[in-house]
Amino acid sequence: MKIIHSSDWHIGRALHGRKRYDEFESYLNWLLETIKQNEINAILVAGDIFDSSVPGNRAQELYYRFLSEVSSSSCRHVVIIAGNHDSPSFLNAPRKLLRFLNVHVVGNSSEELNDEVLVLCDQDDKPELIVCAVPYLRDRDIRSSEAGESLEDKEKKLLDGIREHYAAVGALAEQKRTELGLDIPIVGMGHLFTAGGRTIEGDGVRELYIGSLALVKASSFPACFDYTALGHLHVPQRVNGSETIRYSGSPLAIGFGEANQKKSICQVDIENGAVTVKLIEVPVWQKLESIKGNWNEIENRIGELVAIDSSAWLEIIYQGDEIISDLQERVVASVEDSKLEILRIKNTRLIDRVLEQSGIEETLDDLDENEVFERCLASHEVPQDQRRELLSTYQELLVSYCEKDRQKE
Numbered sequence: 001m002k003i004i005h006s007s008d009w010h011i012g013r014a015l016h017g018r019k020r021y022d023e024f025e026s027y028l029n030w031l032l033e034t035i036k037q038n039e040i041n042a043i044l045v046a047g048d049i050f051d052s053s054v055p056g057n058r059a060q061e062l063y064y065r066f067l068s069e070v071s072s073s074s075c076r077h078v079v080i081i082a083g084n085h086d087s088p089s090f091l092n093a094p095r096k097l098l099r100f101l102n103v104h105v106v107g108n109s110s111e112e113l114n115d116e117v118l119v120l121c122d123q124d125d126k127p128e129l130i131v132c133a134v135p136y137l138r139d140r141d142i143r144s145s146e147a148g149e150s151l152e153d154k155e156k157k158l159l160d161g162i163r164e165h166y167a168a169v170g171a172l173a174e175q176k177r178t179e180l181g182l183d184i185p186i187v188g189m190g191h192l193f194t195a196g197g198r199t200i201e202g203d204g205v206r207e208l209y210i211g212s213l214a215l216v217k218a219s220s221f222p223a224c225f226d227y228t229a230l231g232h233l234h235v236p237q238r239v240n241g242s243e244t245i246r247y248s249g250s251p252l253a254i255g256f257g258e259a260n261q262k263k264s265i266c267q268v269d270i271e272n273g274a275v276t277v278k279l280i281e282v283p284v285w286q287k288l289e290s291i292k293g294n295w296n297e298i299e300n301r302i303g304e305l306v307a308i309d310s311s312a313w314l315e316i317i318y319q320g321d322e323i324i325s326d327l328q329e330r331v332v333a334s335v336e337d338s339k340l341e342i343l344r345i346k347n348t349r350l351i352d353r354v355l356e357q358s359g360i361e362e363t364l365d366d367l368d369e370n371e372v373f374e375r376c377l378a379s380h381e382v383p384q385d386q387r388r389e390l391l392s393t394y395q396e397l398l399v400s401y402c403e404k405d406r407q408k409e
């Protein structure tokens with residue numbers, strides 16, 4: 001049994017306003033070729049298929065074209081779970097139709113555990129693999145909140161709920177395997193943040209749960225899982241050093257912070273109970289580079305890139321002491337007649353200086369949601385001892401806002 005595990009495609013996501021459909025298309029074409037060449041039998045996509053809960057038509061076209069092409073290849077099974085960026089009802093809407101292509105979609109968790117425990121059969125209709133396809137578990141899917149609960153109570157309930165959910169699907173998978181009387185592998189899936197996971201600033205990994213303690217432990221996954229295919233973190237990594245509990249990571253660098261990262265997908269081979277995992281590196285179709293430093297350093301690096309006829313997309317972060325008021329003009333002039341494209345210019349010096357005075361040059365783009373709220377608390381002179389609770393209440397509100405499935409009617 002040869003399986004590919006990928007996640008966090010974020011189809012449709014733009015980078016500082018620059019659309020990236022060519023890269024998404026190149027990735028899906030490459031993935032299809034890789035599946036054919038390596039004679040892969042199943043692909044598991046662990047959430048965040050789309051970047052938005054209302055993906056544009058071009059994003060949808062890429063997704064459906066990939067599904068129709070993959071289903072006519074050696075790949076007998078496609079299993080897709082929703083991530084926190086996906087709309088569960090949007091992913092679920094075509095699920096009955098997609099079943100005819102051997103594509104299984106699990107958009108949300110329901111009372112019916114059978115929907116998450118899939119028995120997949122080979123071409124002779126003989127069961128060959130069980131997949132516990134657990135989607136991103138929304139707070140309301142698992143936790144029944146009560147008035148007057150402390151933050152710690154809420155977090156504990158959430159973690160207990162996630163662990164119990166995995167224990168229940170694991171038990172059901174084992175029960176099904178026993179009933180079948182076949183020694184077939186069980187693979188788990190999930191879209192969550194595990195304790196010890198690595199992220200990179202600016203990678204757009206949205207905080208999933210309220211507070212910071214609610215990180216799922218690797219031991220929450222049942223022992224019967226031969227492999228656990230996770231999504232959400234964009235850096236490819238093992239969980240807790242385990243070879244068989246992994247994040248595949250995103251196939252594209254989602255932000256400049258990931259520019260130098262090697263992206264990969266996991267190929268998981270399961271043969272007579274033995275699991276081997278190898279990483280297949282994803283090619284880079286669009287080079288990204290972040291150039292930081294004083295003006296001389298920035299100018300020199302741009303010069304080097306122009307000389308090699310680079311077509312990289314650049315982020316320029318000016319950190320020099322000298323005050324440069326025409327930074328934008330200088331940068332634009334330095335890439336003139338080249339293939340380089342400037343996506344973002346940040347003048348930290350200017351911000352530092354102006355912040356000392358009035359803060360007016362700071363734009364919303366430079367702050368995340370929590371920082372905006374912290375500024376709000378500061379400007380209203382809210383006492384320090386009240387801020388922690390207000391911030392956690394605000395985060396709770398933010399999570400429930402992000403999790404609302406607006407397209408659902």
Ligand SMILES: [Mn+2]
Nearest residue numbers: 048083084232
């Ligand atoms: Mn995610």
